[in-house]
Amino acid sequence: MSEKWRLLDTGLNDAFYNMALDEAIVIARSKNLVPNTIRFFRWSPSAVSIGYFQSMEEEVDIKACDEMGIDYIRRRTGGGAVYHDTEGELTYSIIVDENHRLISRDFQETYRTLCSGLVLGLRQLGVPAEFKPINDIVARGKKISGNAQTRGMSIVHQHGTILRKVDPALMFKVLKVPSEKIRDKLIRSVEERVTSINDVLGRDVSFRELKDALIKGFEDSFGIKLMPGSITDFEEDLAQRLKVEKYASRKWNFRR
Amino acid sequence: MLGRAAYKVKGGKLIKVQLTSEGKKIKNIKITGDFFLHPEEVIDDIEQTLEGRLLDEQELSRLIRAVLTSKKAVSLGVRPEDFARCIMMAGEKNE
Numbered sequence: 001m002s003e004k005w006r007l008l009d010t011g012l013n014d015a016f017y018n019m020a021l022d023e024a025i026v027i028a029r030s031k032n033l034v035p036n037t038i039r040f041f042r043w044s045p046s047a048v049s050i051g052y053f054q055s056m057e058e059e060v061d062i063k064a065c066d067e068m069g070i071d072y073i074r075r076r077t078g079g080g081a082v083y084h085d086t087e088g089e090l091t092y093s094i095i096v097d098e099n100h101r102l103i104s105r106d107f108q109e110t111y112r113t114l115c116s117g118l119v120l121g122l123r124q125l126g127v128p129a130e131f132k133p134i135n136d137i138v139a140r141g142k143k144i145s146g147n148a149q150t151r152g153m154s155i156v157h158q159h160g161t162i163l164r165k166v167d168p169a170l171m172f173k174v175l176k177v178p179s180e181k182i183r184d185k186l187i188r189s190v191e192e193r194v195t196s197i198n199d200v201l202g203r204d205v206s207f208r209e210l211k212d213a214l215i216k217g218f219e220d221s222f223g224i225k226l227m228p229g230s231i232t233d234f235e236e237d238l239a240q241r242l243k244v245e246k247y248a249s250r251k252w253n254f255r256r
Numbered sequence: 257m258l259g260r261a262a263y264k265v266k267g268g269k270l271i272k273v274q275l276t277s278e279g280k281k282i283k284n285i286k287i288t289g290d291f292f293l294h295p296e297e298v299i300d301d302i303e304q305t306l307e308g309r310l311l312d313e314q315e316l317s318r319l320i321r322a323v324l325t326s327k328k329a330v331s332l333g334v335r336p337e338d339f340a341r342c343i344m345m346a347g348e349k350n351e
Contacts, residue, residue, distance in 0.1 A: 052296045055288045058272070078332075080270075080290035107294065107332050134268070134292075134333050151294055256288050 005096075007215065007226035008039040012086065015047035015071040020242035022159060023076060024235045025095045030153035033234055036096040038218055038226060040211055043084040043091070047071035048174050051079040051148065056254050061176050070174055074253045075159075077148035079135060082161055083171045088196070090210055092118075093159040102222060103156050107149060111135050114158050115147055121217020122162075125210070127200050135160075142195035162214070163196040164205060261345035265291075269333030273346040280311050282347070287339065292332035301327060302339070311347040316340040 010021060018041055028034045047070060050059050059081045060072045084091060094114055096103065104110045115131045122129035122137070122144070129145075132138045137145035147160030168190035177183045197205050215226055231239075246252050262272045269291035276283040285306050293299055302323050309319060317340035323329070324336065 051290050053288050053291060053293065053299060055272070055286075058288065076296070078290070078292035078296065107292070107330065149292070150296065256286065 002219075002223060002225045004035065004227050005222075005224045006035045006037040006229040008037060008229060008231060009211065010039060010041045010231070012042050012044035014045065015043055015049065015073040015084070016243045016248040017239060018043060018047075018091070019049070019073055019075060019247045021231070021235065021239040022093050022095075022157065023242050023246075024238035025093070025231070026153065026155050026157050027238060028232060028235045029095050029097065030155050034232060036100065036224075037093075037229075039093040039095070040214075041091050041093070042086060042089075042207070043071075044086045045069050045071055046086045047073060047084045048081060049073050049075050049084060050081045051075060051077065052150075053078055053256060054081060055256050059176055061174055064173050068174070072174075072253065073247060074255070075148065077150045077157070077159065079146065079148035081175055082146060083174055084161065085165075085167070085170070088163065088165045088167065090162045090164060090207060090214075091159060092162070092214065093157065096156050098151060098154045098156050100156075108133060110156065111147060111149060111158070114149070114156075115145075115160075117218035117221040118145055118147075118160070118162065118214060119217070120221045121214035122197070124213040124216055125197065125201065125205065127197055137162075139195055139200050142193055144195050144197065144200070162210065163194065164207070164210060165198045166194055166196040168194065259346040259349045261342050261349060263338065263342035263345060265334050265338045268338070271334055271338060271342040273339075273342045275343065275346050277311065277347055280347075282306050282309050282311060282343070285343070287342075289334070291334040293334075294330050294332075295327070298323065298327045298329040306343070311344060313337075313340050313344045316343055 048060050119129045127139050129139050135147045136143050145162045149158040168187045260274050264270045271289040275285040305323050317337045320336035320339050
């Protein structure tokens with residue numbers, strides 16, 4: 001009997017609910033109300049998330065986002081700014097007890113272990129994925145996934161993005177560029193450094209196919225069985241509260 | 257006067273510092289970037305510790321390291337000396 005974890009697929013939600021639900025699951029896990037969990041989710045409307053330590057004004061073109069109806073939010077994890085396109089990317093979260101056998105005291109080691117589930121899943125699809133320290137997954141030398149981790153309440157929380165298709169020009173419409181002069185250069189540099197599943201495989205990979213491959217990757221790599229489940233009332237209520245009180249608040253999003 | 261600097265750690269992350277200083281002393285400081293620091297709230301402790309301190313690279317590095325030790329905090333992609341380097345760069349631009 002392999003160890004059972006909960007699998008959640010929460011579909012399309014706005015940025016504020018998405019980040020609030022992640023924290024709600026962490027809190028529920030810390031109170032032992034729910035099992036270790038892997039969650040898939042997407043962002044509607046598309047959104048930009050910034051790392052815990054980043055400055056919203058410095059990283060995000062707020063005016064452009066407002067005009068395009070794109071949300072912007074601060075994450076509870078460090079790392080860089082990410083554009084979460086509704087159709088272009090899949091996001092996942094792993095919420096696991098800190099004392100679990102997969103978790104090392106060393107953050108770098110834990111990134112490698114948790115990312116190995118994604119690497120294996122991507123390889124199942126035919127993407128030659130490799131973990132690249134500190135927190136990236138690359139294919140043919142180009143970034144295809146970025147990941148971020150935090151700990152607290154004796155829980156490890158890692159979330160990250162997997163690019164299905166990528167549009168560097170749109171990325172730099174929502175992210176601040178140091179000057180208009182170098183916008184084209186930055187776009188070209190992203191084209192050289194970033195790739196996507198559709199680019200690598202030369203075909204349109206559906207979210208269903210991607211998720212199925214990642215599920216298999218996580219199960220085989222972690223030695224677990226993912227049991228499709230749903231969020232508890234505790235998590236839903238807490239997520240709604242965290243959304244209003246924290247993640248949708250100006251105080252949180254513009255704190256740095 | 258306001259000083260700003262950005263410093264990309266080789267093989268690591270980006271640090272940005274914004275500070276005001278009086279003479280050689282840091283008055284206010286804000287450290288941002290795409291690095292990792294656990295627990296995250298320790299960034300506030302670091303900033304508070306640095307306010308009123310001299311712009312001395314070795315001393316800043318020592319102070320930041322001491323905060324990390326006392327808070328049992330770890331950084332990833334940046335080291336205390338990298339923060340210190342970026343703070344000095346911002347301080348020098350301030351003169």
